[in-house]
Amino acid sequence: MSLIAVEAAITVTDPSQRAAILERSAPIQKATRDDEPGCIVYCFAADPCQDDLIQVYELWESEEALAAHFDHPNYHDMRTMLGAGGLASAVSRKHRIDASAPVYGSDGTATAGFG
Template identity: 45%
Template sequence: MAKIVISAQIDLEPAQRDDALRSAQPWIDGALSQPGCIHYDWSADLNNPSRVNVFEEWESEDALAAHFAGPQYAGMLAHIGRSGLTNAVSKKYRVDAEGPVYGAEGKPTEKFG
């Protein structure tokens, strides 16, 4: 099975962004505790005072489907809705290959394998 990566940009009222990030910790921790969740992170975009960047990595489509069907996802949606949501864009990617950014000689490479 292929891993799934999600990248999202959530725009909130700038005055609410920092509080929204701080108070999101239970939803972040909840997602991280779910089977198949490899990575789940929200961070402030330092170039845009309203934006929260979200990065998720899931072991499989089944793990992501369970997340979408569960209380952690519903709670996160409600949390964002109470935080001055103005816009959101999210995309998911099925990963067919992965590898290190730096090769054996310590130089970055765009190649896989």
């Protein structure tokens, strides 16, 4: 079974509203984490380098868990809330992950390999 990662970049029309949008999204983020089986990570956060950008990172246990999320009221509530908040654009992608390993070895050295 493969993990599924979703990453997105959401651009808001008015950067001064980004913090309010993220505040309104927090209860939906928490509900998704708490109530949806297979949700490992669900995070919408302010990009520290671009004031009109929200970065999204999601991690799901399976394609089935992600599919169930797309049918869940939390997903529809988030889309509605973001749409009402003034979206300029959004780009999202999903990735199937077939291997996971620690970044740092026992000696504290970062490695890119999985072996």
